Amino acid sequence: MSNDKWNEDTIEKRLRNMPVVKDQRSKDEIMQRLKEDTRLSEPNGPKKRPSKSKWPPIIAAVAAIVLLTIIVPTFIQQNNEVSMDKATTEESADPIVMEDSEEMQSNEASDASVFTKQVSAPLSYAAYPADILDHTAFHIGLATDQAAIVPVTFLIPNERLPEGLGTSPDAVALYNEYANTIDEEALGFSEYHPYKAMISSNGNQVQMKFTADHTYDRSSATLEMLNLSVQNTFQGYDEIQFLQEDATPITFDQVGQVDEPISLSGVASRQAYYRFLKSDGEAVLSTNFGKTSETVEQALHEMKKSPNDIFSTVIPEGIDFTVKEVKGIVNVKFTKVLDLDKMQSEKALQLLDGILLTAASFDKQVEFDQIAQEQWNKFDFTRPLEKPLGANPKYLINE
Known part of the structure; x- marks a missing residue:
């Protein structure tokens, strides 16, 4: 039911807004219809009906009007709600699409950032x-x-x-x-x-103080990899000294104690x-x-x-x-x-x-x-x- 409150002024206003019914028949046509109406030829004339018989049509008309005034606004309201819901859905859909688009762009930018950080290279x-x-x-x-x-x-x-x-x-x-x-x-x-070592420099010398848990002396191959790696890493220095954490000469299982620094070719x-x-x-x-x-x-x-x-x-x-x-x-x-x-x-x-x-x-x-x-x-x-x-x-x- 509608929540609108109805009063006589409202009903009267709506009645005035009802369409006017016009009789388009000519005077001759009306006169001819009256002459042919047998009820007018009865000797006593038409019987007078009780006054109460006039009210049901009026009540029915008023009830119909009231019903229309109730149903139509409700129908309009529902239509408005549907329209608003649709508009809301469309409005809410746009941000979602935008959010998805922004998210995709963000992911692409993130991927591009990762690619740029470490993977991308000049064409050379x-x-x-x-x-x-x-x-x-x-x-x-x-x-x-x-x-x-x-x-x-x-x-x-x-x-x-x-x-x-x-x-x-x-x-x-x-x-x-x-x-x-x-x-x-x-x-x-x-x-x-x-490296599992503390890296520092002293003049033209690089110093590596290895941690106790390093594994660079596990085999001759791992030692050779260490040597090749530092050769390619510390360019600009003349030599590198391998040390223990306390800065004393280190001992590798494969070669023994390393006292002398190693030359860097650069x-x-x-x-x-x-x-x-x-x-x-x-x-x-x-x-x-x-x-x-x-x-x-x-x-x-x-x-x-x-x-x-x-x-x-x-x-x-x-x-x-x-x-x-x-x-x-x-x-x-x-x-x-x-x-x-x-x-x-x-x-x-x-x-x-x-x-x-x-x-x-x-x-x-x-x-x-x-x-x-x-x-x-x-x-x-x-x-x-x-x-x-x-x-x-x-x-x-x-x-």
């Missing part, structure tokens, strides 16, 4: 001076499931460096700040960092670079377990063949070159004109970056001959190319 297998114009290079040797150490160069935006690191942080400061933030497994490597590692396929299917460039060569010519020629089943050559079959050093510049001349556009971009980059990284490990620049293009990608073959600063660049952005 080597980092060059142009890559660190507004970034800082953080070098680190990461372990693989085949006991190999792969050099990786993380590029950190300068504006995201903590104030405490200064504008030009060294390898030790960068390691202590970022080593424990790297998700190595997400990058296709084995969990290895941070960028001048004198090593050839090869292709390594990680467990996640990504190809990276790495040295052959740290194997060194006497000269840059020897290292570049050794690159032409795969050294073992773990590392493979970056020189595609059918491609050959000669090597000659002139005034400190290594000239690499292909025996046939090399058309880089006819190669897969990935293979072409591995070829060029591998040669440049190998020469850089001897502190040498490379000048290429017999390449069809004068410029390709970011390379300008009309002049000696810049030395790479590190291998396998990846962006590292920690929120």
